[in-house]
Amino acid sequence: MNVVSKDLTIFVPKVFNNVDCTFVKLVLDEESFQTNVRDYSQLVDAHANHNKLDDAERIIKKMNEKGIMHDILTKTIMIHMYCKAGKLDLAKEAFESLRTQGFQPDMKVYTSMILAYVNVGDQKSAKALLTDIEFKNLKPSEDLFLAVLRSYAVIADPVGASWVMDRMHIAGYQSGLESNSYMVEVYSRSGSPEEARKYFDEIIKSGNKPDDKCVARMIAAYANKNLLDEALRLLLQLEKDGIELGLDTYSVLIDWLGKLQLIDEAEDLLGKFTEKGVSPSLDVHISLCDMYSRSREEKKTLQALGVLEANKEKLKHDEFERVINGLIAGGFRKDADRIRTLMIDRGFKESNQLNVAFQAFQTFNRTRSSRK
Template sequence: MSLNHLLLRRTLKNFLRINGNLLRQQSAVNINVTRTFITSPSFSLLDPHYDCYSSVPVRNFELGKSNSIFSRCIHSTVTKLSDAAMEPKLESADVEEDDGSMNEFLSRFVWIMRGKISETFPDYDKKTVDAMLLMIVEKLVSEMEKGSFEQSLKASTENRDWDLSEDLWKTVSEVSNMVLDDMKKATKKEKMKGFLLSEEVQEMCRFAGEVGIRGDMLREFRFKWAREKMEESEFYESLEQLKKEACTQEENNDSPSSVEAASEVKSEAVSLPKRRGKIKYKIYGLDLSDPKWSEVADKVHEAEEVLWPQEPKPISGKCKLVTERILSLNDNEDPSPLLAEWKDLLQPTRVDWIALLDKLNESNRFLYLKVAELLLSEESFQTDIRDYSKLVDVHAKENRLEDAERILKKMNEKGITPDILTASVLVHMYSKVGNLDRAKEAFDTLRSHGFQPDEKVYNSMIMAFVNAGQPKLGESLMREMEARDIKPSQDIYMALLRSFSQRGDISGAGRISATMQFAGFSPSLESCTLLVEAYGQAGDPDQARNNFDYMIKIGHRPDDRCTASMVAAYEKKNLLDKALNLLLQLEKDGFEPGVATYAVLVDWLGKLQLVDEAEQILGKIGAQGDALPFKVHISLCDMYSRAGIEKKALQALGVLEAKKEELGHGDFERIINGLVAGGFVQDAKRLQGVMEAQGFTASQSLQMALRTSQALRGRRLP
């Protein structure tokens, strides 16, 4: 009996046993008819009526290599078939001992293939379908025995003598791969069950239950732990496999043939000619044998020292005692002798000096600054420009201008030009103390280095211009910020608006207000009040009232300061009736005047010599429990002096002389003119001396008034 015929009979018996059907004995004629039926083009699986199978994707199907389980099945089957060919009498015993994996594969394959054939040929009876399945299984097993299923698929298109068509082979390949995947998943599932029941997983589940994990979460954790254990087991199995392969390779290398090959290679290496000249080696086209690369290596070494600085030297013995003495110094003691002794003992580098400075900074801040300044001239400290800028920054932040300028002087003596950081610190420092010239110098230094100032530098410089009474220069810097897409803050806008308002510059105040609105800042009570003050200072009460009404219209309720500014605007033009009408209207809306509004009214009534009315306003201020503002005392002194009320005039004058530092040039002029008008010439002359002592010079009109009063009266009015 031939091997092929034996394989056919054995496969048929497996098929009948798995499906539980007893096929009748087929004659050779029926088999030939069925074979012709399957391979006929009219019944091909690529028939246009059944073209649904023509688009099935075909994977690389090599049953002997793709799956280890199936490989074992083939090996077992072929081996047993060979034994069956040698011993035909034991055929039934071999069938009983078939491998379980082979049986499972055939069972799954026949089950799926039967459904596909029945779906494609619904008119055929079961007998014909079984015959077709028998033919397919026979051909499949024969190709499995050859071990080249993919080559058979390619050859079927060229050789028309094949039993099965190309499309049928594609369907067989698809079903076989599907069966192998299902078997692999089933094997993995069974393996997973074993790990789910392992002792370690059970122990972790018990612990999880004790800490309160229940239900679906516990189930997820259980599968997660089992999967991790399975992956760990597979990993160690792969390591064992690699170890076995390595051992096998070593055994092969120890064979006589490998030893002879190694000796031949060694003899060939000895026989190589010697190299002459210098060795030249290139990496990516760079000739690294060039001497210039030694310089590059030195620079790299220096860069590494910067990135990974050295550790300070350990301090012990006498040096440790000197260090403790340095740390215990008082602010008034000179640390130079101890520093010299410490230097002789330790021979420090920059790292050691920095470690000492850090300790001083933690224990005594003043001593730290003193020692840091002394180290600027120390050679072993390796002073750089950053050390100077740090000290300047520290002194500037603590408002020690003299110390900062002393450090700058040392920089200039060393020939070190201030860098960008130092120039920025100087801008902030001089702007803060109000030294506009030095601030502008530092600002120009920044630009000379090609550095574009940042927002903080711009803000400091703008505030310096504002404090110096030059808001237009500050506005130009603000426009420069906007041109560079740096948005000024609301504080900068308000500072410029306040400066323009105090000087009565209505055009500048209007520009800043409009710019604020374009920048997205809505008009606030403060900005509206500043606009009212600006128009009041400029002597335009109508525009001031328009801004006042606009403020109320947009929902801001005027406060005491805003109302006082509006009344002061009317005072400029002596429009008392409009001021009173405004106050009456505001009182109807629930407004109560405060100290600021009353102070303006006292000043206005004093200028009109309405003493009784002014004193009534003073009574209202006292009723509120507030102290009189300093400006009110100036108004009272002027009013009582002009009215000739000596006692009250001198009383108010005494208050002003006690706070003479707060008086400005205009205040002195008004008080002296009031004293002269009231006949208090001696007091006026005395106050003129105080004015000059404060650094103010009397105007020509005031000097003329004093001379005239002395010539005409020479004494006080009774």
């Protein structure tokens, strides 16, 4: 039998250029080829780069069957591959194996792992790896810090967000538009409008303009505490500074005005969507349904409710409950029952508060009927 050329680099680039990869696998099985770990790692890398995870895993399995130990390059490839594919458990296994064998993960490996943790909402593990990086005198990119900071904003954790900001400053990165915007978001979500305003003002002072999402978050912070005067002063200041409001901010204002039953004012803002030729978002229809229900405007309530029922698969648990509570408050019993059934069919369990509201509503209606 002729000895096959040992240079696998001849074949790997061709695997994904209309050359059947089965040939390369047969070459790896050929005893005279005398394959080693580097041959396998190149093939795994080629498959991983082309998102062929199943094929890459078959090559790894073949390595294991032949008793070929994974070297640092192979494990690094596996970590990137599993992180990209969202297989965090396998990525963690490869990462811990890498460290157990005494290999030092590089910054790219740390970045892949941290982003994988961020993507599944595991801020604790992401923070631990950032701390590990700091001890090893490696420098994360600013984008990596921002990704972790954004994840803390989503879960409204100001302590974690502040920790990331401190680490950014220690690493030599200055606060900028994006990082300050995330701090506005985290304090808005956590119910601290004063702290949110500090970071919002910092954006203005630095010569930047907050985007519509950031403005909306700042207004939402005031709305959560019903600080209407502060919100109005801010809106006047933004107008003076030439900062134009967008649909995200209008959505927040419509929701707030609706809760205050300022229907005419809310409807005026609703016209902004028409002016821009954009349909109101589902959030806006939830706000409108709640507002019209409580004001007992049947026609407009049913119009908004029709949109929500057509998008029932998109509604979250708390959104269902808000709609139902609004319908109960407005006396729309049959509609409340119907939406309650839709919620339960989606697998959501009604809260104790909603259950009590239903019982009180039914009792009140029975009592009122018996008096007639």
